[in-house]
Amino acid sequence: MSNNKMSRPADALVEVADEHLDKVLHSMAGETAVAHDDQRTAVHALVAKRARVLVVQATGWGKSAVYWATTSAIRSLGGGPTLVVSPLLSLMRDQVKAAELAGLRSATINSANVGDWDTVMQNMESGDIDVLLVSPERLANPKFAQRIVPIIEHAGLIVIDEAHCISDWGFDFRPDYQRLSHILTASGATPVLATTATANKRVTADVAKQLGDSTLVLRGSLARSSLRLSVVPGLGPLERYAWVDEALGRIDGSGIIYVPTVADTERLSGFLASRGHRVVAYSGRLEAGERERVEDELRANQVKAVIATSALGMGYDKPDLSFCIHVGSPDSPVAYYQQVGRAGRAIERADAILLPAETDEDLWKFFATASIPDVDNIDTVLQTLKESGEPMSVPALEGITGIRRGRLESLLKIVAVEGAVERRDDGWRSTGTPYVYDEQKWAAIRTARAAEAELMRAYASGRGCLMEYLQRALDDSEPGPCGRCSVCTQELPLGGFDVSTESVNAAQVYLRGADVIIEPRKLWPKGVEDGRSGKIVGAGPGRALTYADSPGWRDVARVMSGPDLPLDAEIFDGVVSVLSRWRRQWQRPVAVVPMPSRRHRLMITDLATRIAKIGKLAIIDALEVTGPAPTDDAASLVKVQALVAGLHLKPGVTLPTDGPVLLVDDTYRSGWTMTIAAAILREAGVPAVLPLVVHQLP
Template sequence: MHRDFAEQHMHTILARLAGTGAVPRADQVDAVHAVLQPASRVLVVQATGWGKSAVYWAATHAIRSTGAGPTLVVSPLLALMRDQVNAAERAGLKAATVNSTNIDDWDDVFEGLDADAIDVLLISPERLGNPRFAARLGALLARVGLIVIDEAHCISDWGFDFRPDYQRLARALLSTPTASVLATTATANQRVTQDIGKQLGENTVTFRGTLARTSLTLSVVPGLSPLQRYGWIADALDQLPGSGIVYVLTVAEAERLTAFLRSCGHAVDAYSGQTDADTRLKVEERLRHNQVKAVVATSALGMGYDKPDLGFCVHMGSPSTPVAYYQQVGRAGRAVDHAEGVLLPSDADERIWDYFATASIPDPQT
């Protein structure tokens, strides 16, 4: 397919998502063009806010216009899936999701797929382990025109501890002989990029841009005791711009810090892997509409949560790696000129990560 075909569909999607004056980046059009080649393998590594999702919506729009099957998007978080369903519909695509919270809707979704009435199906990696879904996977894979692996660093070895399902997923989905595969991520250093490319196959086309973010100011406040860190955050919430996220390393810390900040009069919510699905949705919406100053969160609120005007990310405790820090702080400053990223490290951070790491990132041979 010619590049101008890709460009035409990219313009259509961008106009719907960002307004009629929106102009695509050259790499966006080239990435769509690469995806539209038969059974292609494409990896896009670009900064948060660059417009990776616009690439797969435009590619889907183009593929569907030729009469090919739907796009299957594999996405790691429910918050991210909800945002993506909304974005796909804004782009003029009929989107649906099959996940653990909407089991009653599955039959309707499957009927829609059978009737070719759905353009985009979003699933989490865990669906592959569900017998009811797995039974339908073969027929679905025979029909899909494009497979998108979002947050693709999760299929590399440093993502192994986060989602082992991604490893199974890569093997299952990459075996499809007819569909194109697009993998996207904002957090892949050179080694991870090469690792993903190797898993996608030797003919993988990679588009990698700068991951620098001019809107973010990063700073570190070292040497504080645990009590001083609580006090620093309580004072800082009066001065930090807009609303934001305060990241902590454990569920217990999220609950403790939230209770303390509320006692200081701050409007804050807690968010962790222990937070139930309904509450998560409410907390995400409160943050999105600036009804809270901050959400005190573990890494459960991270990849893909989209609030373009998020004003700050404060880390009470260091994430496990610089790449994990980049992933989390990248939530802020997407559509504002200035956002703050502040790290409050602790002497205990390394011990916590040593504990979490006991079973993670195995040797590739193992």
């Protein structure tokens, strides 16, 4: 930014800013496009004053035009390239296309193009690229972060997109992203632009504070006149599936159907496809190439709907997306607004329809505290790292501390924000910087999330204008009844209709006929005291009657948490149907082995006995368990140690060596109980073990 052209008088720089803003808008939106006042204000501040600017505006307002226009102006003046940090691959891909429309040379560095990194970095260093888009995860890599430091230092502009992610108060807080924002904004000479469409006053103030006291905040109304918000209450699990089935035949255009979990994407998309709809599932588990293919198919209207988790959200650009249906409620109205904001960006009307679920409350409770670290766990981790004196991997820390891996990884990232730990190529190490647990802050966050859940509860129950609820959640300056939503009009979406019994029955038949495959554990955790290590020789792929809270078997979860009684005829017949489908793919078992159970010994023994009778198989009570059971949230090593010590083969038992055995249990969560039982049976000479459970838990 030291180029002489950048030293022009402020008035001259403003003229350059205006010229490039108009040029970029015309290239992106047509010759008739006119800049918003706040777009001009933002570009002026970034180009002429090298300011720090936070733009909080509704989806579709034109936030990306601000950073492309600023980039174009700064590059014309001889300034450095722009570095954009984006949290999602789908967002990056759309930004690359938008940059190209604006006449800028852009490139990305992310997990999907590892082979291109060296070339991209060379082009960036040589000035052949105007814009580099990077994911926070890449910048978190120590080697990569070190290499990109010179680029940060010579950048003409730094953009932090979806900036609510760097706020503790944001609905999608990401500690890695927050820590990196500190690094990116360390240079006071480089202009910084942060943008988001989903920030209330608290998040806005927090992000502005992180950028600096002189940050210019440009905030507009977040209400969307094109959105027709509706709630369809009172539907049961199968009725929600049936409602979506019938709605897709009534609604024009293409859209997104949001569900809470990966399993839901697979279940609902499978059912809808069986009903003749062109749909596809989308979640974070898809490979990058598959995600891009699905996004492009939706953009080209080659599918009616994408059944997605929140992985398809921020930044996905399809201006004519005509509907957004939620099967189950997000945990906050801000998160809901962010997702429905994908729809109706360039069309007069788009439907945003919520089908509340009876499981919503449990999800809200979980997400209210899921990302808040436990102070005792923090102390344990810091003490372990301090005593080690050397970097430790997450698996090693998990084994020593007993903290489950997901919680451990989240905890480390949060503590790293305060500089108490740092990530290196060979693991995490203590920096020696004290970490002070801010109980007041975390308590306030819990309170804020509880308040958001109450707002979502009110929204889902239709207590008032739906758009007004979203506006209030986002602290919009002029909330008020919209006159368009289902509460204001007292009209259900799509003319209102009753779901047919035929569609409800079809949903149940489909869900009960879908195979739930149990993938066996493959590797022992490090540090098992009896010497087990490396590849596990144990169970083969298994089957479950149902997974999590599948609508096909609503009563199973209740039965599994209830008293120790034999399964009723309907559930037992469902298990038999699973075996009937499975037998086409297996070598017939020669015996049934019931798992020893502390909770449902009668249930499991009865189930195994009835299966053995129908299949004319031997039943062998081969296993016994002693000692205390490990807790559900214990780390893998802790569970394995307890199970290895307590699970044994009964003395004098004779096991078959001429064929597989069916290993039967009630539930399956981590898989370690069945893994160790299967390993014991294999070590005793059983050639194969086939796991069968009633309920697989997430």
